[in-house]
Amino acid sequence: MSDAIKIKIDGKEIEARLGQTIMQAADEAGIYIPRLCAHPDLKPIGSCRVCTVVVDGRAQAACVKPVMEGMEIMNETPELLQHRRNIIDMMFVEGNHFCMFCEKSGNCELQALAYRFGITAPQYPYQFPEKDVDATHPDIMLDHNRCIMCARCVRASQELDGKNVFQSIGRGFERKIGVDGERALGDTDMAVTDKAADICPVGCIIKKRVGFEVPVGKRIYDKEPIGSDIEGVKS
Amino acid sequence: MSTMTSKIEQICARYDHDRARLMDIVREVQEAFDHVPREAFGLIAEHAGTHRVEVESVVSFYSFLSDKKQGDVVIRLCDDIIDRFQGGDEVGETLCKALNINFDETTADGNITLEKTACIGMSDQAPAMMVNDTVITNLTPEKIPAIIEQLKANPDPQTLITEVGDGNNADPLVQAMVKNNICEAGPVILSDYRKDAGLRKTLTMTPEEVIEDVKTSGLRGRGGAGFLTGLKWALTRSSPGTDKYVLCNADEGEPGTFKDRVLLTERADLVLEGMTIAAYAIGAETGIIYLRAEYAYLRAFLEDKMNQRRAANLLGNNILGKEGFNFDVRIQMGAGAYVCGEETSLISSCEGTRGDPTDRTPFPVVKGYMVSPTAVNNVESYCCAARIADMGPGWFSSIGTGKSTGTKLLSVCGDCARPGIYEVPFGTRLSDILERAGADDVACVCVGGPSGQMVGPAQFGLGISYEELSTGGSMMVFSNQRDILEVTEAFMEFFVDESCGYCVPCRVGNVLLKNRLERVRKGEGSQGDLDYLQRLGESVKYTSRCGLGQTSPNPVLSTLKNFRPVYNALVKDNGSGMNKSFNIMKAVEEASAIAGRRSEIFHA
Numbered sequence: 001m002s003d004a005i006k007i008k009i010d011g012k013e014i015e016a017r018l019g020q021t022i023m024q025a026a027d028e029a030g031i032y033i034p035r036l037c038a039h040p041d042l043k044p045i046g047s048c049r050v051c052t053v054v055v056d057g058r059a060q061a062a063c064v065k066p067v068m069e070g071m072e073i074m075n076e077t078p079e080l081l082q083h084r085r086n087i088i089d090m091m092f093v094e095g096n097h098f099c100m101f102c103e104k105s106g107n108c109e110l111q112a113l114a115y116r117f118g119i120t121a122p123q124y125p126y127q128f129p130e131k132d133v134d135a136t137h138p139d140i141m142l143d144h145n146r147c148i149m150c151a152r153c154v155r156a157s158q159e160l161d162g163k164n165v166f167q168s169i170g171r172g173f174e175r176k177i178g179v180d181g182e183r184a185l186g187d188t189d190m191a192v193t194d195k196a197a198d199i200c201p202v203g204c205i206i207k208k209r210v211g212f213e214v215p216v217g218k219r220i221y222d223k224e225p226i227g228s229d230i231e232g233v234k235s
Numbered sequence: 236m237s238t239m240t241s242k243i244e245q246i247c248a249r250y251d252h253d254r255a256r257l258m259d260i261v262r263e264v265q266e267a268f269d270h271v272p273r274e275a276f277g278l279i280a281e282h283a284g285t286h287r288v289e290v291e292s293v294v295s296f297y298s299f300l301s302d303k304k305q306g307d308v309v310i311r312l313c314d315d316i317i318d319r320f321q322g323g324d325e326v327g328e329t330l331c332k333a334l335n336i337n338f339d340e341t342t343a344d345g346n347i348t349l350e351k352t353a354c355i356g357m358s359d360q361a362p363a364m365m366v367n368d369t370v371i372t373n374l375t376p377e378k379i380p381a382i383i384e385q386l387k388a389n390p391d392p393q394t395l396i397t398e399v400g401d402g403n404n405a406d407p408l409v410q411a412m413v414k415n416n417i418c419e420a421g422p423v424i425l426s427d428y429r430k431d432a433g434l435r436k437t438l439t440m441t442p443e444e445v446i447e448d449v450k451t452s453g454l455r456g457r458g459g460a461g462f463l464t465g466l467k468w469a470l471t472r473s474s475p476g477t478d479k480y481v482l483c484n485a486d487e488g489e490p491g492t493f494k495d496r497v498l499l500t501e502r503a504d505l506v507l508e509g510m511t512i513a514a515y516a517i518g519a520e521t522g523i524i525y526l527r528a529e530y531a532y533l534r535a536f537l538e539d540k541m542n543q544r545r546a547a548n549l550l551g552n553n554i555l556g557k558e559g560f561n562f563d564v565r566i567q568m569g570a571g572a573y574v575c576g577e578e579t580s581l582i583s584s585c586e587g588t589r590g591d592p593t594d595r596t597p598f599p600v601v602k603g604y605m606v607s608p609t610a611v612n613n614v615e616s617y618c619c620a621a622r623i624a625d626m627g628p629g630w631f632s633s634i635g636t637g638k639s640t641g642t643k644l645l646s647v648c649g650d651c652a653r654p655g656i657y658e659v660p661f662g663t664r665l666s667d668i669l670e671r672a673g674a675d676d677v678a679c680v681c682v683g684g685p686s687g688q689m690v691g692p693a694q695f696g697l698g699i700s701y702e703e704l705s706t707g708g709s710m711m712v713f714s715n716q717r718d719i720l721e722v723t724e725a726f727m728e729f730f731v732d733e734s735c736g737y738c739v740p741c742r743v744g745n746v747l748l749k750n751r752l753e754r755v756r757k758g759e760g761s762q763g764d765l766d767y768l769q770r771l772g773e774s775v776k777y778t779s780r781c782g783l784g785q786t787s788p789n790p791v792l793s794t795l796k797n798f799r800p801v802y803n804a805l806v807k808d809n810g811s812g813m814n815k816s817f818n819i820m821k822a823v824e825e826a827s828a829i830a831g832r833r834s835e836i837f838h839a
Binding site for chain 1: 735737
């Protein structure tokens with residue numbers, strides 16, 4: 001194929017195709033670059049910054065940066081691992097994440113990333129912000145305490161469901177996910193069958209009445225660390 | 236039909252129900268109803284072809300827009316550190332007393348709302364405030380009661396203007412009490428020049444030749460990032476696309492900067508000439524001036540300048556008889572968001588969305604405004620380009636240093652005898668500028684604003700240039716009487732307020748930095764807290780998505796580097812071996828309250 005190129009990640013040469021992002025190329029080569037806002041079915045937006053890599057000496061988000069012939073990428077350097085850990089810690093302290101009470105525990109990508117990075121407690125002080133819980137929808141609950149503003153739901157609703165249920169509102173630390181209704185989620189055209197209902201990496205968008213169908217202990221990341229599926233591609 | 240419904244329909248119709256003009260629409264709704272009512276979100280969405288939540292998204296982003304009812308008169312006191320040091324806090328207290336309200340409140344009669352706002356570009360005549368679009372400068376607490384009495388008698392803020400400033404500030408369309416304070420006019424921009432001579436010469440050349448000249452001149456972006464202007468134009472020209480755009484970044488939001496204010500007042504024609512030359516060079520037919528809301532008082536004046544140029548065939552179709560060269564400009568008003576000075580945020584805002592930055596692959600030169608090739612340049616850069624077109628690239632590059640050609644406009648403010656605008660050749664030493672500005676007791680200079688560097692006397696011998704001390708124009712002087720860490724904390728507060736919140740490190744990291752700095756300032760910190768600030772600052776700088784986050788830790792990181800003894804004195808170990816931030820009395824307070832008795836061991 002004419003668009004086949006070669007790039008290097010941490011010194012290892014891999015095949016890639018023009019038009020791919022660094023993350024897509026790495027995934028295919030079985031190299032895991034940690035991420036939270038990125039999702040294979042959605043356009044990448046580079047908001048969480050967990051996938052920060054160094055490309056030819058410059059920090060870039062692997063989920064949005066396209067590959068180019070001969071690109072040299074650093075992924076698992078001690079500095080990058082520390083920056084990523086710091087970002088993950090920031091997400092824990094900016095919200096109210098209580099894994100032991102959360103029905104997403106075991107299926108939560110934030111929690112799983114923390115385990116992968118060996119985080120047992122965040123190094124930053126908890127901010128304990130006051131956040132709303134929106135239970136107005138008959139089938140879906142929004143718990144903003146657990147939101148990490150990855151905007152996956154915003155994109156999924158637009159790109160996959162052909163709707164516009166979610167959008168970011170506010171700015172800075174007050175930024176949050178708003179809904180396209182007069183008051184709350186119950187006023188929107190969101191349906192429990194929407195792709196947006198299944199896309200949340202954390203426990204913010206929760207389907208009612210099914211939270212514990214799979215018992216704790218038998219959930220995705222109870223079995224293997226996050227990223228194992230990608231790292232298993234070539235093994 | 237209610238009046239609100241019909242009014243909103245009217246406004247949306249005036250903008251052709253165009254979703255991309257949502258900024259203008261909500262600004263006008265706010266003007267009509269003194270806020271953008273939440274009940275109107277759905278209606279606006281319906282008539283602008285978008286969703287209710289998109290309207291909320293925009294309204295909640297910009298600090299000059301509000302979904303809560305405000306007074307006819309909104310007073311916005313500039314809360315910049317320069318203003319505070321010149322007595323801004325006392326002015327604020329007097330305002331609260333005179334109005335009998337706190338900040339972010341409206342008087343009981345519903346007429347006057349009081350707010351604080353980030354730097355409004357008047358640091359050379361601080362403290363200053365905006366009353367609606369009218370700017371009031373050189374405030375003192377003594378002046379406040381009369382101002383409030385006057386506003387109560389007549390809510391038209393223009394009646395507060397008794398004396399207008401110099402130059403075009405006195406123009407009938409401006410009528411502002413703002414002063415230019417041009418202290419030094421350099422050869423490129425503020426000296427006399429031949430009007431439109433550059434444009435006339437340009438039209439005798441090919442676009443490629445024009446770009447080549449700008450390249451040869453070595454001109455770099457004056458907003459601070461220093462990208463080569465000629466290269467930017469060449470890339471925009473060569474990018475595929477039929478519609479191309481020329482954007483002028485007049486969102487001068489960096490605290491302490493006011494040089495674009497003076498350029499828009501005194502060199503509006505030169506700015507428009509530069510934009511027209513850029514349009515010819517890259518092949519654009521449409522230009523936009525993104526004017527920050529704080530400079531709304533210049534809007535009518537600029538519109539008039541544009542009309543005059545249209546009448547003189549300097550804008551419009553077949554400009555100056557050049558067959559097929561059509562170009563016109565519109566003004567896009569901002570609504571209070573520092574991040575919109577970042578070029579991709581500025582483009583988002585021009586497209587009528589919240590000012591979140593976008594990813595820089597593709598770059599705006601390839602896919603910018605309306606997904607078309609777009610050149611975004613600073614006000615000052617356009618002025619330089621017009622002068623290069625007239626005087627030639629050799630003339631321009633003979634001024635300044637090898638890598639920084641031409642002159643730079645500096646906005647000098649703070650603790651100096653002569654605050655104002657200094658146009659100096661690149662390479663001029665900071666110490667020379669301080670001397671000319673009459674700053675003889677200087678502990679620290681913030682070069683480039685909060686996003687720049689805070690430097691001490693050891694660096695005063697360095698030159699203003701992209702290779703030594705880089706600045707978009709802000710230069711704040713702080714004397715030995717000032718608490719440098721108070722300045723640092725104010726700058727971190729600024730970034731916390733102005734972060735768009737899109738990416739994690741900037742949204743959260745700046746809050747954590749500010750909080751930890753606060754602890755250190757209270758004397759409750761340890762050496763470990765300084766390491767924490769350093770490491771956290773580096774992560775925010777390194778991993779943030781746009782220029783705002785990548786520079787926001789600079790106040791902390793540059794003071795840790797250049798003013799370490801100030802920190803060290805605050806975190807000096809008192810030998811107790813205790814964590815100074817831990818207060819046992821406070822820690823048992825809540826438990827004591829619940830138990831209904833004081834602690835037997837820990838009590839006062």
